[in-house]
Amino acid sequence: MNKSVSTILRIALGIMFVAHSINKFQTGLPNISGWFQSLGLPGALGYVIAYTELIVGIALILGFLTRYVSAIVIVIMIGAIFTAKLSVGLLGNGQMPGYELDIAFALIALHLVFTETTPLSLDALFSRNRD
Secondary structure (H helix, E strand, O other): OHHHHHHHHHHHHHHHHHHHHHHHHHHOHHHHHHHHHHOOOOOHHHHHHHHHHHHHHHHHHHOOOHHHHHHHHHHHHHHHHHHHHHHHOOOOOOOOOOOHHHHHHHHHHHHHHHOOOOOOOHHHHHHHHHO
């Protein structure tokens, strides 16, 4: 049962990351870059985050390098909280969402860092081949 729940969490988190990445691409990476610059961050970081979210999302859906990818998710979420969302509060300010979703994503990723490999994943397939 726990492995089934972990599989659902992994795939759902992956889908959310792919969706967030697609949203960045649809908004336009130059716009995302400008938003990063408005936060005092390098604009190129917007491009890096958009592509990283896409790759991380796909890897999570497939269950590929899940522990490492989940650690990257935690870093991204901590970065988002401290650079963009901390000032608007947990629930946001009416114009921008707060960091409650970022905390939830980070906690799911933390679970995935420490959970066993789930059966429906490339990680499980590769680990079976080594046995």
